[in-house]
Amino acid sequence: MLQLTVLREQTDLVVAGLNKKNYKNAAQEVAALLDLDQQRRQVQSEHDDMQAKANSISKEIGMLMKNGEREKAESYKAQTSELKQQAKSLAEQLSTIEEEVQKALYRLPNLPHESVPAGRSAEDNEVVLQHGDIPQLHEGALPHWELIQKYDIIDFELGNKISGAGFPVYKKQGARLQRALINFFLDEAIQAGYMEVQPPILVNEASGYGTGQLPDKDGQMYHATADNLYLIPTAEVPITNLYRDTIVPVEQLPIKNTGHTPCFRREAGSWGADVRGLNRLHQFDKVEIVQITLPEKSYETLEDMSRYIQGLLQKLELPFRVLRLCGGDMGFTSALTYDMEVYSAAQSRWLEVSSASNFETFQANRLKLRYKNETGKTQLLHTLNGSALALPRIVAAILENNQTPDGINMPKVLHPYLGFEKIG
RNA sequence: AGAGAGGUGGCAGAGUGGUCGAUUGCGGCGGUCUUGAAAACCGUUGACUGUAACAGGUCCGGGGGUUCGAAUCCCUCCCUCUCUGCCA
Numbered sequence: 001m002l003q004l005t006v007l008r009e010q011t012d013l014v015v016a017g018l019n020k021k022n023y024k025n026a027a028q029e030v031a032a033l034l035d036l037d038q039q040r041r042q043v044q045s046e047h048d049d050m051q052a053k054a055n056s057i058s059k060e061i062g063m064l065m066k067n068g069e070r071e072k073a074e075s076y077k078a079q080t081s082e083l084k085q086q087a088k089s090l091a092e093q094l095s096t097i098e099e100e101v102q103k104a105l106y107r108l109p110n111l112p113h114e115s116v117p118a119g120r121s122a123e124d125n126e127v128v129l130q131h132g133d134i135p136q137l138h139e140g141a142l143p144h145w146e147l148i149q150k151y152d153i154i155d156f157e158l159g160n161k162i163s164g165a166g167f168p169v170y171k172k173q174g175a176r177l178q179r180a181l182i183n184f185f186l187d188e189a190i191q192a193g194y195m196e197v198q199p200p201i202l203v204n205e206a207s208g209y210g211t212g213q214l215p216d217k218d219g220q221m222y223h224a225t226a227d228n229l230y231l232i233p234t235a236e237v238p239i240t241n242l243y244r245d246t247i248v249p250v251e252q253l254p255i256k257n258t259g260h261t262p263c264f265r266r267e268a269g270s271w272g273a274d275v276r277g278l279n280r281l282h283q284f285d286k287v288e289i290v291q292i293t294l295p296e297k298s299y300e301t302l303e304d305m306s307r308y309i310q311g312l313l314q315k316l317e318l319p320f321r322v323l324r325l326c327g328g329d330m331g332f333t334s335a336l337t338y339d340m341e342v343y344s345a346a347q348s349r350w351l352e353v354s355s356a357s358n359f360e361t362f363q364a365n366r367l368k369l370r371y372k373n374e375t376g377k378t379q380l381l382h383t384l385n386g387s388a389l390a391l392p393r394i395v396a397a398i399l400e401n402n403q404t405p406d407g408i409n410m411p412k413v414l415h416p417y418l419g420f421e422k423i424g
Numbered sequence: 425a426g427a428g429a430g431g432u433g434g435c436a437g438a439g440u441g442g443u444c445g446a447u448u449g450c451g452g453c454g455g456u457c458u459u460g461a462a463a464a465c466c467g468u469u470g471a472c473u474g475u476a477a478c479a480g481g482u483c484c485g486g487g488g489g490u491u492c493g494a495a496u497c498c499c500u501c502c503c504u505c506u507c508u509g510c511c512a
Contacts, residue, residue: 045474048481055481058493062442077492084492247434247471368471378471 001105001212001365003380004037017111020118020327033104040097047090054083106215110362112327113299113336119326126326128338131310132319135345135401143346144396145277147403148174151424154278154395166267166282173423177398177410178285180417181391182260185287185312189388192308194258194289199238201261202229207241210367212333212359222264231264235288236385243292244367247378253371254301255292258388260285278392279351286390290383292369295361298382299336302358305386306338309354312389315413318397319343321350335360338386342393346400351393356386399423 007014011030018026057080064073117126148154153174159167170178190196208214208230213221222231232238239257248255263286289308293301306322313320325337334357341350361380364370370378402409407424415421 041474044481048474051482052480054492059443061492065442073492080492 001362002108003365007034014111020112021109022120022328023109036097036101040101043090043094043097047087047094050083050087050090054080054087109332110335116336117326120328122329124326125323125329128322128324130321134319134343137345138405141346141403144399147399176418177395178391180414182285182287183417184414185388186260188312189258189289194256197239197257197259199259201232203232203237204229207237210241210244211237211363213237216332219268220266222266232261233265234263235259235261236290239288239290240363240383243369247370250371253294257290258287260287278396281392284390284392287388288385289388290385293382295382298358298384302356302384305356305384309340309356309386309388313342316411333359333362342397344397344400351397353393354387354389359383
């Protein structure tokens, strides 16, 4: 959520930013919002005056009662009842306006960082770098959805039976590979100074709002209505919300947390031709890294996180590229996002395996996640996160890129975790 | 799931209708003393909103109500703890 003070004081910048994100009617909406805000403050101050008068009369009555001047006290009571009426109606107006302000604020996405390229769609994303050679596959090489059948390591049919499409069952070396990747990713993160946490994977509504999934992405999350809890679409939600409503002591910054969780996504309306196999699932595993930093450090931190993720991909010996997302393709809450894509050789396409973002104060504002600066003033912190990494597409790329006519070679770095070097 | 108890400032813990945003202790910060530190003593120390700055307003789990006035009374929801039951 954008800060009202920023909207007030840097209106032009806000409108320009929203435009870059392809937000429709930015200028009008911002103007309307500022108008509402103006109204709100007007009504607020009228209400407060009323309240102040009523308060002082009540105090007076209290004094009189104490001194035994009952009759005089009674005479004051009449005065307050009118004030009370007025204050009540103003309070109603106020809460209506506040609700509108809130709704309007929730609609606005985060502003893009100045380095974000303009653009409408994924085609306008900027390739920042590419690393590794595109593998040349042997004659008769298979896409991963056939490889997993051939070696009987991931079973979609079984998943269909017990849950539905998009819920694969990992078996044998396939299950072992999942576990190896999770452990590898967690160990690496801990090595890099992140603290491991195992959060709940069902979260309440407040948490959904805190990180911005609600109300924007309502309908994309599985909702356990009986208890009004949501299955998390990413560990970002619980891990960042650990710090909701907190003023973090400066000496504890930066906060670096990591965690593995399953992630659940309804993916309503996003099924198409290129989502076969592991490319898009309703449930998958991911290790997430989250950082909370001082505002002035957050972009440096984003670069660190990006480099860290690239390091993982290198260790896994996967060819990858890094994209800087354009304004139109970025997420609602992000100010700058890098996507990491690995090359999936049998599909001949790049697959997104990680997304690292700086949210600046957008989440922190909703989360009320703050610190006290040198002058003792309470200020919002910056939040960041990145996948490190999401498993399914990593698995797809490992399987496809390393296949040989007589088995699939596993990346060396995983050998100790796997207990085998080759599938098949 | 049933019965009971309870949710107050960073923590502990008073306050049961009136100058209570809240006694006190701990912790934190500043100072005195000290070569320095500890101890002791003195002072200070919540958040949000609002203002140029004051003032003012709001907040004692959430929401609603009674009252001139609510942390305190009533209703409702949520949560925690103890016991009983059940169970990975």
